[in-house]
Amino acid sequence: MDFPRIFPFGEGALVCESPAPATLACQKRFWAMAAAAQQWPQVTEIVPGMNNLTVFFDPLAADVDTLAKMLAKAWRTADDNLKPGRLVEIPVCYGGQSGPDLAKVAQHTKLSIEEIIKRHTHTEYTVFCLGFQPGFAYLGGLDPKLATPRRAEPRVAIPAGSVGIGGAQTGVYPASSPGGWQLIGRTEAKLFDPMRTPPTLLQPGDRVRFTIASQTTITL
Amino acid sequence: MIEVLRAGLLTSVQDLGRKGYRMSGVCTSGALDTLALHIANRLVGNMPEAAGLEVTAGPVHLHFTQTTRVALSGADFNATLDDHPVHAWWSFPVEAGQTLRLHTPKIGMRAYLAIHGGIDVAPMLGSRSTDLKAGFGGLNGRALKDGDLLPLGATRSSIRTSHALQMPAFGIKAPGWHRFEHRNLREENKTSLCGTPGTSVRVLRGPEYSHFTAAAHEHFWSEPWLITTNSNRMGYRLAGPELTRTKNLELLSHAVLPGTIQVPGNGQPIVLMHDAQTTGGYAKIGVVIQADLWRLAQARLASNLYFTECTITDARTAYADLQRYLTQIEFAIDQQYQGYAQSTKAPA
Numbered sequence: 001m002d003f004p005r006i007f008p009f010g011e012g013a014l015v016c017e018s019p020a021p022a023t024l025a026c027q028k029r030f031w032a033m034a035a036a037a038q039q040w041p042q043v044t045e046i047v048p049g050m051n052n053l054t055v056f057f058d059p060l061a062a063d064v065d066t067l068a069k070m071l072a073k074a075w076r077t078a079d080d081n082l083k084p085g086r087l088v089e090i091p092v093c094y095g096g097q098s099g100p101d102l103a104k105v106a107q108h109t110k111l112s113i114e115e116i117i118k119r120h121t122h123t124e125y126t127v128f129c130l131g132f133q134p135g136f137a138y139l140g141g142l143d144p145k146l147a148t149p150r151r152a153e154p155r156v157a158i159p160a161g162s163v164g165i166g167g168a169q170t171g172v173y174p175a176s177s178p179g180g181w182q183l184i185g186r187t188e189a190k191l192f193d194p195m196r197t198p199p200t201l202l203q204p205g206d207r208v209r210f211t212i213a214s215q216t217t218i219t220l
Numbered sequence: 221m222i223e224v225l226r227a228g229l230l231t232s233v234q235d236l237g238r239k240g241y242r243m244s245g246v247c248t249s250g251a252l253d254t255l256a257l258h259i260a261n262r263l264v265g266n267m268p269e270a271a272g273l274e275v276t277a278g279p280v281h282l283h284f285t286q287t288t289r290v291a292l293s294g295a296d297f298n299a300t301l302d303d304h305p306v307h308a309w310w311s312f313p314v315e316a317g318q319t320l321r322l323h324t325p326k327i328g329m330r331a332y333l334a335i336h337g338g339i340d341v342a343p344m345l346g347s348r349s350t351d352l353k354a355g356f357g358g359l360n361g362r363a364l365k366d367g368d369l370l371p372l373g374a375t376r377s378s379i380r381t382s383h384a385l386q387m388p389a390f391g392i393k394a395p396g397w398h399r400f401e402h403r404n405l406r407e408e409n410k411t412s413l414c415g416t417p418g419t420s421v422r423v424l425r426g427p428e429y430s431h432f433t434a435a436a437h438e439h440f441w442s443e444p445w446l447i448t449t450n451s452n453r454m455g456y457r458l459a460g461p462e463l464t465r466t467k468n469l470e471l472l473s474h475a476v477l478p479g480t481i482q483v484p485g486n487g488q489p490i491v492l493m494h495d496a497q498t499t500g501g502y503a504k505i506g507v508v509i510q511a512d513l514w515r516l517a518q519a520r521l522a523s524n525l526y527f528t529e530c531t532i533t534d535a536r537t538a539y540a541d542l543q544r545y546l547t548q549i550e551f552a553i554d555q556q557y558q559g560y561a562q563s564t565k566a567p568a
Contacts, residue, residue, distance in 0.1 A: 009427055010479060010507035011535035020472055034243075045242050047475035049499055054475035056242075059510065059536050060543065130245040131473060131499025134354045138473060174245075175354055192245075194344045194356040200244045 004052075004075055006068050011059040016071050017052035024140055025080060026051055027128050031205050032078035033071065042067065048129040048204050050138055085127070085205035090172065090189045091213035092121075092163050098186035101151070105165060105182050108148045117212065119143045120170070120184065125208040135174040135192025135200040139208060142170045154180035161187045163210065187213070221285040222335070224368040225319065229277035230453075233339050233358035233370070236269045238347035242498045248478060249349035249357065250494050252453060252517035253330055255395065256294035258546060260334035262553050263291035263311035263392070265379035270338030271348035273364075275331040280322040282333075287316045288372060289336040289384040295328025295518060296394075310391035311553075313384075328518040336384040337373030352453065353495060379557045387560045392549060418444055418524030421512040424535060426481060426504035428471070436463040436487075440505060444524035445489065451521055453495040458525060462487030465503060476500040479508035479516070481527075491516065491525075511538035 004018045016033065018026050030053045034046045037055050042062035047054045057067060094117050095102040106113050125139040132138075147168040155178060158164075162173045164181030173179060174191035187210075191201045202208065224231075236257065237250025251257035251274050258268040278297050289311060292299055296308035299322045306312055306320075308331065314320065322331055341348050341359055350358025359368060377384065432440070445458040463483050476482065480492045482502035491508060492500075493516075506527060508516055519525055530538075 007427055008424075008532060009475075009504075010424055010477060011509060011532050011539065013475070013477060015427060015474065017474070020470075022472055045240060047242050047498060049474040050472035052472065052474055056477070059539050064532075129473070129499070130243060131475075132245060132497050134241075134244060134246045134351075136245050177353075192354070194354075198244070199241070199246070199345060204243075 003072075006071055008064065009054060013054050013056045014064065014067055014071060015052055015054045016075065020051060022051040022128060022140070024126055024128075027126075027140070028080040028082050028205075029075060029078040032080060032082060033074045034204070036074045036078070037071065040067075040070065047131070049131070050128055082205065085203065085207055087124075087207045087209060088202060089209050089211050090163075090187050092185040092187045092210045093213045094120075094185040099163070099184040101164075101182035102184045105146070105148045105184055109145055111145065116146060116184065119146055121210050121212060123209075125170070125210075127202045127204050127206045127208065129204050130200060130202065133174050133177060133192075134194075135202070137171060137191070137202045137206075137208070139169065139171055142168055144168065146170070148182050150180040151182060154178055158183065159186065161189065161191075163187060185210075221372060222339075222370040223283040223285060224364050224366060224370065225281035225283050226279055227364040227366050227368065228275055228280035228322070231273055231275045231280055231364040232350040232352065232362075233271050233341055233348060233364075234274045234350060235271040235338075235348045237494060238345055238349055238351070238357070241345050242475065245498050246345060246354070247351065247496060247498055248494045249351045250347065251332060251349075252494055253294050253332065253514040255514040255542070255546070256330070256332045257334065259309070259392070259549055260291040260293040260332045261338070262378075262550050263293070263309075264289045264334045264336040265377045265384045265557065266334060266336065266338055267376055267378065270334065270375040271341065271358075272332055272334040272339065275322055275333065276329065278322045278324045282320045284314050284318050284320070285316055286372065287314065287385055289313050289387075290320065291334045292322075292331060293334070293394075294330050294332045295325035297322035297325050297331045299323065299331075306389075307391055309394045310389055312389035313386065327520075329520050330517060335372055336381065337377060338375035340371040340374035351495070378554070380561070383557060383561055383564075386564075387557065390556055392552065395545070418526050419515060419519035420526040420528055421516050421519075422509045422530040422534065422538065423481065423506040423527040424509060424530065424532060426506045427474075428503035429505055431465045431467040431469065431503050432483075432505055433464045433466050436465070436505075439463065440489075441527055441529055444526060447519055447521050447523055447525050449521045453493050455493055455496050456491040456516070456519070456525070458489045458491065460488070463489065463505065469503075471501045471503065473499045473501050474504075476504070477507075479510065479513050480504055481506040481508065493517070509535040509538055511535065511542045
């Protein structure tokens with residue numbers, strides 16, 4: 001595994017980045033580093049990305065060179081044999097009004113609708129990181145056969161809980177937002193709730209399995 | 221209680237922002253001009269992190285049902301209290317039954333109103349700021365509407381409430397938004413796009429600076445950038461010469477922060493603000509230094525923005541200067557209140 005590049009981002013952040021593509025083995029090291037960096041008094045926030053980690057600090061309180069050295073050391077000593085995260089099941093109502101683009105994905109992938117649902121539910125995904133929206137998870141592990149380009153024109157508003165495929169990625173929109181992914185289903189699972197501790201359903205390292213929800217759980 | 225008679229175009233409850241949840245995809249939110257809210261809070265005797273109002277466009281009319289003390293800061297919205305003019309960067313008592321009206325700003329974009337004791341909405345994830353996009357925090361997770369009622373008075377104060385209610389009005393000199401020099405610019409350039417003077421902010425090179433062409437670098441530092449009207453609390457969308465890349469690498473998602481200047485495929489930069497998403501995949505040509513973010517927050521739509529290159533050392537010095545300025549202002553304000561406290565104690 002290549003040693004990551006460490007570089008400043010503004011005066012109050014350092015980025016630690018490995019070359020693409022993002023792999024689970026490499027990502028595990030970043031989670032371990034993130035857990036270590038979170039304990040350092042001079043670090044105010046950490047944000048794991050895809051194949052990278054950003055640490056934020058007070059530019060007057062922290063010494064950048066020391067912090068960079070600590071990050072490099074944390075990478076070398078990081079335990080990438082982390083035990084697997086929690087397994088979270090997300091029940092999805094596929095197709096119909098809940099997944100208006102399922103037929104389009106079938107057309108593009110030349111797979112039957114049943115086959116798409118089977119492949120989408122038979123995979124165990126891993127949460128690489130959170131971002132974009134509160135509680136939105138970047139998932140690794142989509143069956144490459146299911147990859148479908150984004151819509152040419154993004155929708156103005158996608159309902160909360162929408163499950164979509166965008167290129168080689170899949171995921172759930174926690175809140176209503178504009179979006180260009182192909183929508184194949186919807187879940188009632190709440191991915192973000194500010195009243196809950198922690199506020200997000202998923203954490204980096206968690207494993208996700210989509211299951212078929214009974215068709216009656218979502219009123220069409 | 222404050223009754224919102226007219227909410228204006230975009231008025232929201234904000235404090236100094238939500239910290240520690242970026243890894244969950246939760247943005248900072250909070251006052252875009254943190255300097256203004258910080259000082260306004262101190263002017264009414266609050267701790268800096270109390271919640272106040274951010275007013276983006278007037279007119280905003282607020283009716284007070286209780287006696288309190290307020291301070292206005294940021295852009296001067298030509299405010300009146302029961303038809304008497306009140307100044308920006310002033311702190312003054314308000315009586316129950318009075319109405320404060322904020323009209324329109326002469327310069328700048330955003331006004332801040334701090335109220336003694338702060339606005340008492342429930343903190344969510346450690347902050348009272350409104351996350352307009354995710355719809356939580358502040359008052360029901362949204363911008364204010366006509367008829368809203370704002371509860372007051374939950375946060376700890378640094379002065380006695382009786383002093384806050386009785387002390388006469390006083391103010392401070394507004395910090396200079398345009399005092400910063402356009403070092404690399406010819407004078408005539410400053411007004412070339414829209415006829416009004418621009419705002420200059422200091423910028424550090426971003427992680428993907430080297431992905432851009434020499435011409436793009438030249439344009440980036442020397443041309444005026446029009447802040448388009450398609451700008452908001454998430455980001456300022458700029459218009460100017462197209463910034464072309466020599467490398468067109470697909471970037472994996474990284475953390476982004478307020479001040480990040482990212483360049484999407486169309487070559488037109490976007491400066492991220494406090495409501496921006498926490499991760500992004502576009503090339504980052506630069507980062508506005510933290511000490512100039514408040515200056516950026518007051519840059520008006522349809523005016524020009526200039527980028528001046530600086531070093532990390534410059535950025536840290538500017539940040540330290542800003543902290544020192546805040547300490548001095550806080551000291552001066554404390555002196556005012558202490559002086560008043562002593563004068564009321566003295567025998568007649």
